[in-house]
Amino acid sequence: MRELSRLPALSLRATFGSNVDLSALSGRTVLYVYPRTGRPGTEAPAGWDVIPGARGCTPEACSFRDHFAELRAAGVTRVFGVSTQDSDFQSEAVERLHLPFAMLSDPGLLLADALDLPTFVAGAETFYRRLTIIANGSTIERVFFPVDDPQNHASEIVTWLGSRE
Secondary structure, eight states: OOOOOBOOSOEEEETTSSEEEGGGOOSEEEEEEOSOOOOTTOOOOTTGGGSTTTSOHHHHHHHHHHTHHHHHHTTEEEEEEEESSOHHHHHHHHHHHTOSSEEEEOTTOHHHHHHTOOEEEETTEEEEOOEEEEEETTEEEEEEOSOSOGGGHHHHHHHHHHHTO
């Protein structure tokens, strides 16, 4: 992953039905990038359980949901989850998990290409490695990588934001 300074002019499909241009965001944004959320009754790709960092996407999403009010109080304008899953798959997760924020779909790994983000392969698919980008407007303030404790990562973000005041 190279030194990051700005979000690229890249438009990703959001679960609320339109596209989001990352370079046009205003205010502070949390982009948590994750491999994939599971869906009840759907099996994970082959070998998923032995890949370090692959598990934990649903607990991470729920953590951002549970800390959403704290993130907003700390000055975050918006939170987005980003994965390679399509918007229909992500919309099911937003509804099932009662997420108060949208997910962004990047099946072509365009963000990975633009920012040289880390990925891994499971089965025949390429997935993002878990990381979080904090941006103010399109300026990247901080990248959290690796994210070793997805269930408590949103709390880590709240703490970091509080230390900047």
